[in-house]
Amino acid sequence: MTDVPLPYRVIRVNRETADTVTLVLAPTGPATLAPFAPGQFAMVYAFGVGEIPVSVSRIDRHALRHTIRSVGAVSAALCALRPGSRVGLRGPFGTGWELGRAAGQDLLVVAGGIGLAPLRPLVLDALAARHRYGRLNLLVGARSPGDLLYAQQLRFWTAHRGLRHCAVTVDRSADGWWGHVGLVTTLLNHAEFAPDSTTAYLCGPEVMIRATARDLVHRGLSAQHIRVSLERNMRCATGHCGHCQLGGVLLCRDGPVIGWDRADPLLSVREL
Known part of the structure; x- marks a missing residue:
């Protein structure tokens, strides 16, 4: 560095x-x-x-x-x-996704909007070492079909045998769109994973992260096994400006990727 x-x-x-x-x-x-x-x-x-x-x-x-x-x-x-x-x-x-800690577990990757960008290297690494992990699910949401990132790669991933389930949804449909319409959380019902042996990775708008993480906890995932990226809060990368501070956490120093067990109480306070 x-x-x-x-x-x-x-x-x-x-x-x-x-x-x-x-x-x-x-x-x-x-x-x-x-x-x-x-x-x-x-x-x-x-x-x-x-x-x-x-x-x-x-x-x-x-x-x-x-x-x-x-x-x-x-x-x-x-x-x-x-x-x-x-x-x-x-x-x-900053911190990384630490994919290696999920060896032997099912993987659930949920991306909203540009949140797919920091998750793409994780998906590529998981596909390159499929033998190390269980079922791999990728759920992607965007505001509209025109806002979807990596359209060609998403089509490839949808047909990839290494992905147990890959689904894409948009908030608003458009001419020529025949796919799913709705929030990305609505795709969870079709994903294949065992809650007691799954690690989830979430990145996107804060409201999406909160809704998805809380849904997963309700389904039986441990908050410690839900990794979220709060990179949208960062500014200087050195921990001096305080823009990224959530409680006692400086995201540019302690994040941007942290466990939901740490993120939930910090974001809950900000909701009040």
Whole structure:
């Protein structure tokens, strides 16, 4: 990890949705960041504008991928970059999904909106080592068909034999959409997992995380076996600004991935 941004070059830009792109980044010289673990994030710097925390959305041998939605000045500047542009990267920061702790268990991955981005490396790692885990379920929700990330990969995953169940839903239908319509929690009834031997991984809007985690606890999952990412709360990555503080937890230091047993009481207080 470095406190000084290292220069990386944009080698490809993948347009995911109308307001979301994936930047494929490679180092410009011999200096590179330390290896990332799925769930960790980098501070991505747009020169002359600023930096934002972005989880890694795929980890290749010589490149990093960051999926970014244009929602502010920095993210808009990053989404406007073209191949050959340069960015600064600091990291890796934060905790990861720690998939290895779930060996022998069923896996339940639930993603809402851009929350699929930090979960994609976990899914890829699980598929690459299917013999280590039980049944793998992937449930994905988005506001509309046009907001779904990685459409081609989702089609591939839906037909993948390594996935016991892969389902996609949208809040609002559109012309040409013949799939499920409804909240992502409605897909839980069709997933195949044993509550007493399952680890769940959740990322998305906070309201989705709360609803899904509480539904899973009601179904018999231990809160300790539900891992959630609260990366949307982060800002500086150093624990100094306090923007990411929830109770006694600084998410950029103690998270963004934490167990639901820790997250539930913190988010419950914020609901009041």
